[in-house]
Amino acid sequence: MKLAIIGATGMAGSALYKESLSRGHEVTAIVRHKEKAVSLFGEDVKVIDKDIFELTRKDLEAFDVIINAFATAPDKAYLHLDLAAKLVAMFRETESPRLFFILGAASLLDENDNLFLETLKHFPEVESWISIPIEAYKTLNFLRSIENVNWVGVSPSANFVAGGATTPVIGKDHLLKSSSGESIVTSETMAIGILDEIEKPQFIRTRFTVCNQ
Template sequence: MKIAIIGATGFVGAPILREAVSRGHQVLALTRNAKNIPATGSVAVEKVDVHDTAALAQAIAGYDVVIHAFAPPRSDSMETRIARQAQGTGSIIKAIKQSGVPRLVAVGGAGTAEVAPGVPLMNSYFFPPEYEGGARSTAVIKDLLQSEDAFDWVFISPPNFLEEGPRTGSYRTGKDNLIIELSTGRSYMSTADYAVAMLDEIETPRHHRQRFTVGT
């Protein structure tokens, strides 16, 4: 497949890039830091400002799927992160429509996953306040996508703790519920396994215009 990754050098984008390449896909890495990715036979690298909708649409035209792994800097305030994510995601959605790419797969956040019916993790009393900026800015992606029906999309929410770790290839899925290991009460997944779950969904689509959750 031809896969374009927006934010291909990021914390989650980089493992997704490695997983996509390992499976033999043709990848376009779109990033603010193009020098950090060496171009190879299966990876084309392009520096594109996510807010430049016309340039983004031109870059992704002809691709089978776009992965939205764009995230504002963690050093920004929560209000700035929310605003930048809204602007960036809005530009990505417009570029998808202009280019005719049929599918968008977005890196979601754990904050919107439910810990009880109708209760998202980010609104629970035990949610760490230091993660609120990331949770509420990532929630913007889900909010904007939910009103879109011009193209197929999916928003994949990870568990509470998404960290660098080994690739096991094993994971579980849910719909809106936060995935928790019942024996330990821990909600965890490695970024490598999150990339596995995403590429599995891209290669064999099982979800359409909805969010689903993953975890180990």
């Protein structure tokens, strides 16, 4: 399939890029700095190096799936919602490309059905980063209101860290725990969970979550 990854040089994006290539997909990295993509993925990397807010429908319409692994600084966290709204507006009333959003864990529910975001708000030094989970949660709520766009969201587990693959455990709206008892997913496990969903779609206009085994 023809895949595009927004933010391909980040932790999530680079694992996705490698997993996509290893499965034989045709992958394009959408990045701010081409040099970083070349240094990570080699000279053959296909790149669109353009500010994401300058992307046009023409740049993106030929892809089967656009994976949004965009990351930004906390003081610009609202760009997550703006980018989602831009992509949604671009692909109304069509099934392709499918829009795949990486959304953060804050919108998941804990074992008492409480929003994990509320727990996060009591973490230390929360002011410096809480805007990111807040805007990711707004983005999911925005997407949930969208009926004529082919979107899907994925939340990592509570801890989303760089690391090797395990067999992904898939859930829906609740925080999962791995066999170690920790709610954790590594970037390579996440990439497998996402590519599995791309190849065999099971979650249509909804959100799922991935955890390490």
